[in-house]
Amino acid sequence: MNTFLTAIALALCLLVFLVLYRVVFGPGVFNRIAAISAIGTKTLVILIIFGFFYNRVEMFIDISMVYALLNFIGCVAAAKYLENEG
Amino acid sequence: MMTVMTILSILFILGGLFFFTTATVGLLRFPDFFTRLHATGKGDTLAVFLSLVGLALYEGFSLTGLKIVIIAIFMFIAQPTATHAISKAGLRFGLKPWMREEDKK
Numbered sequence: 001m002n003t004f005l006t007a008i009a010l011a012l013c014l015l016v017f018l019v020l021y022r023v024v025f026g027p028g029v030f031n032r033i034a035a036i037s038a039i040g041t042k043t044l045v046i047l048i049i050f051g052f053f054y055n056r057v058e059m060f061i062d063i064s065m066v067y068a069l070l071n072f073i074g075c076v077a078a079a080k081y082l083e084n085e086g
Numbered sequence: 087m088m089t090v091m092t093i094l095s096i097l098f099i100l101g102g103l104f105f106f107t108t109a110t111v112g113l114l115r116f117p118d119f120f121t122r123l124h125a126t127g128k129g130d131t132l133a134v135f136l137s138l139v140g141l142a143l144y145e146g147f148s149l150t151g152l153k154i155v156i157i158a159i160f161m162f163i164a165q166p167t168a169t170h171a172i173s174k175a176g177l178r179f180g181l182k183p184w185m186r187e188e189d190k191k
Contacts (some may be wrong), residue, residue, distance in 0.1 A: 001093060001144070008099055015110045022096065022113055022122075030119050030176045032124055037168060038113060041130045041161070042106060047136045058147060061153045068157055068164070077169040083175035 002053070009049045012042050031080050040071035091143050098140025105133035118184035119176055127169035134161045 019042070022035035044064050051060025111126020138158035145151040 001096075004096060004099075012106065015106055019113060024149060028119065028181070030155050030172065030179070030181065031122065033172055034119070034121070034123050035113060037165075037172075038109065038126045038130055041134050041165070044161075045102070045134060045141075048138070048141050052141070052144075058150045058153075061150055061157070065153070065157055065160075068161055070162055072164040072168055076171050079168070079171040079175040083178045085179070 001055055009046055012046050012049075014044075016042050029082065033075060033082075037071060037075045040067065043055050044068055044071070091146070095140040095144040098136050098143065102133045102135075102140060104136030105129050105136065109133060110146040119181050120173060120183050123173050123176075127173075128162060131162060131169075134158070134165070152153065 016039055019035050019038050023032050023039070026032050026035060044067050047060050047064045047067060048057065051057035051064075052062070099137050100130050106129070109126045109129025113122050114133040116122045116125055138161070139140060142151040142158070145154060
Protein backbone atom coordinates (compact mmCIF):
# COMPACT_ATOMS: atom_id res chain seq x y z
CA MET A 1 0.00 0.00 0.00
CA ASN A 2 2.91 2.35 0.70
CA THR A 3 4.22 1.86 -2.84
CA PHE A 4 0.79 2.66 -4.22
CA LEU A 5 0.57 5.86 -2.18
CA THR A 6 4.06 6.86 -3.37
CA ALA A 7 2.94 6.42 -6.97
CA ILE A 8 -0.19 8.50 -6.34
CA ALA A 9 1.84 11.29 -4.70
CA LEU A 10 4.30 11.34 -7.60
CA ALA A 11 1.47 11.49 -10.15
CA LEU A 12 -0.12 14.38 -8.27
CA CYS A 13 3.23 16.23 -8.21
CA LEU A 14 3.46 15.77 -11.99
CA LEU A 15 -0.07 17.20 -12.35
CA VAL A 16 0.94 20.19 -10.20
CA PHE A 17 3.81 20.89 -12.59
CA LEU A 18 1.42 20.66 -15.55
CA VAL A 19 -0.96 23.16 -13.93
CA LEU A 20 2.02 25.44 -13.23
CA TYR A 21 2.12 26.11 -16.98
CA ARG A 22 -1.25 27.86 -16.68
CA VAL A 23 0.00 29.89 -13.70
CA VAL A 24 3.08 31.13 -15.55
CA PHE A 25 1.76 31.64 -19.10
CA GLY A 26 -2.00 31.84 -18.57
CA PRO A 27 -3.44 34.99 -20.15
CA GLY A 28 -4.85 37.32 -17.54
CA VAL A 29 -5.11 37.18 -13.79
CA PHE A 30 -8.29 35.07 -13.68
CA ASN A 31 -6.67 32.05 -15.31
CA ARG A 32 -3.85 32.30 -12.81
CA ILE A 33 -6.24 32.38 -9.84
CA ALA A 34 -8.15 29.34 -11.13
CA ALA A 35 -4.89 27.44 -11.65
CA ILE A 36 -3.62 28.35 -8.17
CA SER A 37 -6.88 27.06 -6.69
CA ALA A 38 -6.41 23.77 -8.57
CA ILE A 39 -2.83 23.51 -7.27
CA GLY A 40 -4.03 24.06 -3.70
CA THR A 41 -6.58 21.26 -4.05
CA LYS A 42 -3.92 18.82 -5.23
CA THR A 43 -1.53 19.91 -2.47
CA LEU A 44 -4.17 19.11 0.15
CA VAL A 45 -4.32 15.48 -0.97
CA ILE A 46 -0.50 15.25 -1.21
CA LEU A 47 -0.19 16.51 2.39
CA ILE A 48 -2.47 13.78 3.76
CA ILE A 49 -0.53 11.14 1.78
CA PHE A 50 2.71 12.45 3.34
CA GLY A 51 1.04 12.00 6.72
CA PHE A 52 0.60 8.30 5.91
CA PHE A 53 4.32 8.06 5.04
CA TYR A 54 5.40 9.51 8.39
CA ASN A 55 2.72 7.55 10.35
CA ARG A 56 1.53 10.86 11.82
CA VAL A 57 -1.71 11.47 9.96
CA GLU A 58 -3.34 13.22 12.92
CA MET A 59 -0.82 16.08 12.66
CA PHE A 60 -0.90 16.43 8.88
CA ILE A 61 -4.72 16.47 8.90
CA ASP A 62 -4.72 19.80 10.73
CA ILE A 63 -2.20 21.30 8.29
CA SER A 64 -4.35 20.08 5.42
CA MET A 65 -7.50 21.55 6.95
CA VAL A 66 -5.81 24.95 7.32
CA TYR A 67 -4.61 24.67 3.73
CA ALA A 68 -8.17 24.04 2.49
CA LEU A 69 -9.52 27.02 4.43
CA LEU A 70 -6.78 29.38 3.24
CA ASN A 71 -7.22 28.23 -0.35
CA PHE A 72 -10.97 28.91 -0.22
CA ILE A 73 -10.66 32.28 1.53
CA GLY A 74 -7.86 33.46 -0.76
CA CYS A 75 -9.79 32.53 -3.88
CA VAL A 76 -12.99 34.28 -2.74
CA ALA A 77 -11.08 37.38 -1.55
CA ALA A 78 -9.21 37.72 -4.85
CA ALA A 79 -12.49 37.26 -6.77
CA LYS A 80 -14.26 39.96 -4.73
CA TYR A 81 -11.32 42.37 -5.13
CA LEU A 82 -11.16 41.92 -8.91
CA GLU A 83 -14.95 42.21 -9.20
CA ASN A 84 -14.79 45.72 -7.75
CA GLU A 85 -11.86 46.65 -10.00
CA GLY A 86 -13.62 46.05 -13.32
CA MET B 87 -3.19 -9.96 2.50
CA MET B 88 -5.41 -7.12 1.42
CA THR B 89 -8.65 -6.50 3.20
CA VAL B 90 -11.84 -5.33 1.55
CA MET B 91 -11.39 -1.81 2.91
CA THR B 92 -7.93 -1.51 1.37
CA ILE B 93 -9.19 -2.59 -2.05
CA LEU B 94 -12.10 -0.13 -1.78
CA SER B 95 -9.76 2.70 -0.82
CA ILE B 96 -7.44 1.88 -3.74
CA LEU B 97 -10.42 2.05 -6.10
CA PHE B 98 -11.56 5.40 -4.65
CA ILE B 99 -8.06 6.92 -4.84
CA LEU B 100 -7.61 5.74 -8.44
CA GLY B 101 -10.94 7.34 -9.34
CA GLY B 102 -9.78 10.55 -7.71
CA LEU B 103 -6.53 10.48 -9.68
CA PHE B 104 -8.50 9.95 -12.92
CA PHE B 105 -10.66 13.01 -12.27
CA PHE B 106 -7.60 15.08 -11.25
CA THR B 107 -6.01 14.15 -14.58
CA THR B 108 -9.09 15.07 -16.62
CA ALA B 109 -9.44 18.40 -14.78
CA THR B 110 -5.79 19.21 -15.48
CA VAL B 111 -6.12 18.34 -19.16
CA GLY B 112 -9.20 20.53 -19.36
CA LEU B 113 -7.43 23.41 -17.63
CA LEU B 114 -4.57 23.18 -20.10
CA ARG B 115 -6.46 22.53 -23.32
CA PHE B 116 -9.73 24.50 -23.27
CA PRO B 117 -9.88 27.76 -25.21
CA ASP B 118 -10.97 30.44 -22.72
CA PHE B 119 -11.43 31.23 -19.04
CA PHE B 120 -15.01 30.02 -18.53
CA THR B 121 -14.50 26.66 -20.20
CA ARG B 122 -11.30 26.10 -18.21
CA LEU B 123 -13.18 26.91 -15.02
CA HIS B 124 -15.92 24.48 -16.03
CA ALA B 125 -13.36 21.69 -16.31
CA THR B 126 -11.42 22.40 -13.14
CA GLY B 127 -14.37 23.41 -10.96
CA LYS B 128 -16.31 20.20 -11.35
CA GLY B 129 -13.41 17.81 -11.92
CA ASP B 130 -11.37 18.91 -8.91
CA THR B 131 -14.41 18.87 -6.62
CA LEU B 132 -15.26 15.26 -7.39
CA ALA B 133 -11.58 14.25 -7.43
CA VAL B 134 -10.78 15.65 -4.00
CA PHE B 135 -13.95 14.09 -2.58
CA LEU B 136 -13.08 10.64 -3.97
CA SER B 137 -9.42 10.86 -2.88
CA LEU B 138 -10.23 11.94 0.66
CA VAL B 139 -12.95 9.31 1.08
CA GLY B 140 -10.47 6.68 -0.13
CA LEU B 141 -7.82 7.85 2.34
CA ALA B 142 -10.40 7.88 5.15
CA LEU B 143 -11.35 4.26 4.33
CA TYR B 144 -7.66 3.30 4.48
CA GLU B 145 -7.27 5.07 7.83
CA GLY B 146 -10.29 3.31 9.33
CA PHE B 147 -12.95 4.39 11.79
CA SER B 148 -11.26 6.80 14.17
CA LEU B 149 -11.12 10.51 14.94
CA THR B 150 -8.56 11.00 12.16
CA GLY B 151 -10.79 9.30 9.61
CA LEU B 152 -13.70 11.46 10.74
CA LYS B 153 -11.56 14.58 10.28
CA ILE B 154 -10.67 13.50 6.74
CA VAL B 155 -14.37 13.08 5.95
CA ILE B 156 -15.05 16.54 7.42
CA ILE B 157 -12.41 18.04 5.11
CA ALA B 158 -14.01 16.20 2.17
CA ILE B 159 -17.46 17.61 2.98
CA PHE B 160 -16.01 21.10 3.46
CA MET B 161 -14.25 20.94 0.09
CA PHE B 162 -17.45 19.68 -1.53
CA ILE B 163 -19.17 22.89 -0.36
CA ALA B 164 -16.29 25.36 -0.66
CA GLN B 165 -14.94 24.48 -4.10
CA PRO B 166 -18.18 25.23 -6.05
CA THR B 167 -18.58 28.45 -4.03
CA ALA B 168 -15.09 29.63 -4.97
CA THR B 169 -15.65 28.64 -8.59
CA HIS B 170 -18.93 30.56 -8.70
CA ALA B 171 -17.37 33.68 -7.11
CA ILE B 172 -14.42 33.77 -9.47
CA SER B 173 -16.52 33.13 -12.59
CA LYS B 174 -18.92 35.94 -11.58
CA ALA B 175 -15.93 38.24 -11.04
CA GLY B 176 -14.63 37.33 -14.50
CA LEU B 177 -18.00 38.08 -16.10
CA ARG B 178 -18.26 41.45 -14.29
CA PHE B 179 -14.65 42.21 -15.24
CA GLY B 180 -15.65 41.94 -18.89
CA LEU B 181 -14.18 38.67 -20.11
CA LYS B 182 -15.97 37.44 -23.24
CA PRO B 183 -17.09 33.80 -23.37
CA TRP B 184 -15.57 31.75 -26.19
CA MET B 185 -17.76 31.10 -29.27
CA ARG B 186 -17.42 29.19 -32.50
CA GLU B 187 -16.53 31.23 -35.57
CA GLU B 188 -19.90 30.63 -37.28
CA ASP B 189 -21.86 31.64 -34.15
CA LYS B 190 -20.15 34.99 -33.79
CA LYS B 191 -22.16 36.91 -36.37
